[in-house]
Amino acid sequence: MPAYTVNGTDYEHDEEGYILDVNNWNEDLAKVIAQEEGLNMTEEHWLVVNFLREYYNEYQIAPAVRVLVKAVKKKFGEEKGSNKYLYELFPYGPAKQACKVAGLPKPTGCV
Amino acid sequence: MADQKFQTPAFREYRDNPAIQIGAMSHSQPFIAKPEHNEPLGFPGELVENWEQKAVEKLGDLLDKNRALRVYLDSCVKCGACTDKCHYFLGTGDPKNMPVARQDLLRSLYRRHFTLAGKIFPGLVGAKDMDKEMLDDWYKYFHQCSQCRRCSVFCPYGIDTAEISMAAREIMDHIGVGQKYSNEILAKVHKIGNNLGLPKPALADTLEGLEEDVEEDTGVAVKFPLDVHGADVLLVTPSADFFAEPHVDGLIGYGKVFHQAGINWTVSSYASEAANFAMFIGSYEQMHKVANRIRKAALDLGVKRIVFGECGHAWRVAYSFLNTLAGPWDFLDPKYPVPQHILEVTNGLIKSGGIKLDAQANDDKVLTFHDSCNVARGSRMGDVEGGQFIIPREVIKASVNKFVEMDPQTTCEKTFCCGGGGGLLTDDLMELRVKGALPRMEALKEVIDNHGVTHMAAICAICKSQFTKVMPYYGFSMDMVVSIHQLVSDAIQLGAKEEL
Numbered sequence: 001m002p003a004y005t006v007n008g009t010d011y012e013h014d015e016e017g018y019i020l021d022v023n024n025w026n027e028d029l030a031k032v033i034a035q036e037e038g039l040n041m042t043e044e045h046w047l048v049v050n051f052l053r054e055y056y057n058e059y060q061i062a063p064a065v066r067v068l069v070k071a072v073k074k075k076f077g078e079e080k081g082s083n084k085y086l087y088e089l090f091p092y093g094p095a096k097q098a099c100k101v102a103g104l105p106k107p108t109g110c111v
Numbered sequence: 112m113a114d115q116k117f118q119t120p121a122f123r124e125y126r127d128n129p130a131i132q133i134g135a136m137s138h139s140q141p142f143i144a145k146p147e148h149n150e151p152l153g154f155p156g157e158l159v160e161n162w163e164q165k166a167v168e169k170l171g172d173l174l175d176k177n178r179a180l181r182v183y184l185d186s187c188v189k190c191g192a193c194t195d196k197c198h199y200f201l202g203t204g205d206p207k208n209m210p211v212a213r214q215d216l217l218r219s220l221y222r223r224h225f226t227l228a229g230k231i232f233p234g235l236v237g238a239k240d241m242d243k244e245m246l247d248d249w250y251k252y253f254h255q256c257s258q259c260r261r262c263s264v265f266c267p268y269g270i271d272t273a274e275i276s277m278a279a280r281e282i283m284d285h286i287g288v289g290q291k292y293s294n295e296i297l298a299k300v301h302k303i304g305n306n307l308g309l310p311k312p313a314l315a316d317t318l319e320g321l322e323e324d325v326e327e328d329t330g331v332a333v334k335f336p337l338d339v340h341g342a343d344v345l346l347v348t349p350s351a352d353f354f355a356e357p358h359v360d361g362l363i364g365y366g367k368v369f370h371q372a373g374i375n376w377t378v379s380s381y382a383s384e385a386a387n388f389a390m391f392i393g394s395y396e397q398m399h400k401v402a403n404r405i406r407k408a409a410l411d412l413g414v415k416r417i418v419f420g421e422c423g424h425a426w427r428v429a430y431s432f433l434n435t436l437a438g439p440w441d442f443l444d445p446k447y448p449v450p451q452h453i454l455e456v457t458n459g460l461i462k463s464g465g466i467k468l469d470a471q472a473n474d475d476k477v478l479t480f481h482d483s484c485n486v487a488r489g490s491r492m493g494d495v496e497g498g499q500f501i502i503p504r505e506v507i508k509a510s511v512n513k514f515v516e517m518d519p520q521t522t523c524e525k526t527f528c529c530g531g532g533g534g535l536l537t538d539d540l541m542e543l544r545v546k547g548a549l550p551r552m553e554a555l556k557e558v559i560d561n562h563g564v565t566h567m568a569a570i571c572a573i574c575k576s577q578f579t580k581v582m583p584y585y586g587f588s589m590d591m592v593v594s595i596h597q598l599v600s601d602a603i604q605l606g607a608k609e610e611l
Contacts, residue, residue, distance in 0.1 A: 015142050016538060059313035064354045067320055083356045084590060093580070095355070096538065108296050109306030110351040110386055110422075110536060110572035 004032050018099070018106050022056070025103030033101050037092070045089055045101075047075055052102040062099050062107055117542040119584045120202055120549045122556060126520075128195045129204035136205040136546075140251045141539050144289035151298040152397060155287035162286040163241040167224050169282045170217075174225060176395075180278055183270045184221045187214060193262040193272075198527045199255050202546030207252050210262035210272045216248055217279050250288060253279040255543055257535050258391065259484035259528035276533070277393025284392055292537035293388050300401055305350035305384035311337075314380055317353050325363060331605040333370040335362075335378070338412065342377035344369070345409050347385045347429075347450070348420025349572035358575050361421050361594025367603050368457050368596070372465045376418075382408035385425035386572065391534030402428065402436035415444040418451050421594055423571030424532065426452060427489035452492050454570065457599055458502045461509045468602040470512045477513040478598070479564045480504060481551065481578075482526035483571035497523070503570055503595055510598035515562040517554040527551045529569070531577030544577060545584045552585045559587075568595045 003010040004019070006029045012020045017036060019025065030049060034041045041049075051071045055063040063071075065083055073081020086094035095107050123129075146156025159165055174181050193210040195201065200208040207213065215237065222229030222238035229238030239245060258273035283289065299308045309317075318335035325333045336342065346369075352362040369376045382404040389397030409417055417440075419429050429450045434440065440449040448455070460466040480503060486492070492499040500523045508514050521527050530547030558564040569575050569592060578592040 059310065059316065061307065061309050061313045064317050064320075064359065065356045066324075066359050067317065070320075070324075087589070105308075107307055107354065108292070108299065109354075109384075110349050110576050111307065111355040 006032050019103050022103050030101050037097060048098050049102045052098055052104060056104050062104050065095055068094060120546055122553050131206050132204040136203045139543050141254050141537055142291040144291040144294040148291055148294040149289045152294055154284045154289055158287045165286050166241050166282050169285045173278050180274055183275055184218050186268045187270055192265045196262045196265045198530060198550045199547045202549040208255055213252055213256055214272055214275050216252060217275050249279050257528045258533035260488040264524055281393035293391050293534040296388050297397055300384055304381050306386055307350040307354055309350055311380040314383060329605055333366050335366050337378050338380050339377035341413050342375050344374055344376035344416045344418050345412060345414040346376055346378050346418050347382055347405055349385045349422040350383055351572035352420055355576060357593050357597060358572055360597035364596025364600030365420060365453050367600050368466060371603060371605055372460050379408035385419055385422040387428040390424055390428055399436050402433060406437040416447045418453055418456055420453050421570040423483035423485040427485040430490035454502050454506055455493055458506050467604045468509050469604055470510055470602055472602045473511040473598055476511060476566045477564045478507055478511045479515050479517050479558050479567050480507055481567050481569045481574060482522055483574050484526055484528045484532055487524055487526045506595055507568055510602040515558050515564050517558050521554040529574040529577040531573050536573050536577055545581050548581045566591050566593050568593050570595055
């Protein structure tokens, strides 16, 4: 099984780079995943990632895109509260790419 | 992973056939399912021993059960009418994506074992034995068919390549070679109730959030009820409607329509999924199990009607097979069709005056409509022939003043698949998805350039997700894609009826 190596520890991930054990996540690992994804992690990126993790801890699933948009809007203002802005942060899609960095399983289905 | 390793096809000046590129997509295949994806569905975890023989046995079994399959395999005369009708062929130029070539992948095995000529002179009639090369080709090219059935419209014998793809995938599942995307999702449906894996507390939170948003927006307390016993209507909708953009705006539209019409409705957390992915893998047994969740939810909640949200393959399964799979539905109110499409409900209410729309609310938009393949060719809507084409257009025209049709060679029963149907809406097939969208993107570009179209409506969760993802590759903005019920949502007049 392929893995990310961070500070001497291996973190296994699937074919697409989603880590297998959500409990193994830490910020250093997130930085490595983000780097592989070609993302430069800004304050906004971290807000999204942390929000995803909080939501996941409560509901065992990533939040709906709409819920995420609302959270970003609340924190960074009206002009950043859109799905389009989230795509600017995570060009491969806020649900999928942000989940990967946050160590959450990939959302599946018709999404 | 996110970088583009392929070339988006260029728009063709004339709609001529692409130059043949042998093997252009021979590298394309989805991730193979692991034992933990296959076993919950009752399939072997990995490639079984004697798989060559087991594949032939399974084909024999399918031929006994499904006479249409035998007719499709027998009746091709190689006339070539289908060759340039598949969006994946048009977008890739790979000759194995010609529908006839795709059929022949299975037909060659059929001829070898189930026809006299193939048993005696295999080389003369294109009959072949199952081997690793054939299995590899099957896995690749039966996952380059979105089961959209466009080719069957042009086939003089009506051969349905979708049925052949389904059969091949069913055979592969039975020898332990499943597709990760579909099988993982089906296991989630059995465990949690929907494709996303959205548990009840998350669903409740999402629906509450929508109630707050709509009230904040409109001042009207539109409810999005969950697991309400004794509701009249059970709404069964794709779980993407709870999660993704632009899908959720359609769900808000359904809620507003029910609210304004005074219809008492509910969503079920047990049957919180309309899409039946078992159709993609050709498994009757799985299709039956998934469909019966809807029956159980309807009985448990004591509803009188079942209404399906905007979802293409779901509507095909619902309209064409639900009665056989999960009937009889004699406990439902016989005054309504079983099941009913949300567009039938909305259109009926528009006509009867049960809801009022102000199309001026959408005057900033010029709409076109993408017919979803499984609604167009796998089902019908309402009680007149072609209702599945008429009803969505009537609802759009009641919600929007400016509507433009795309090239008639790409609409109604000749519609092109979005490029992501049939279990192919997965990131590991992104190249195929982008290339397969070419014919639809060309037709869209034409109406953008010539008629100023700003938005394209769709009525399928897969179409909406696929277009959102692939349109930027062609230079279009992802937010051009809308649900029909998003248009309804913007145009509907909420409030006391006498004031309207």
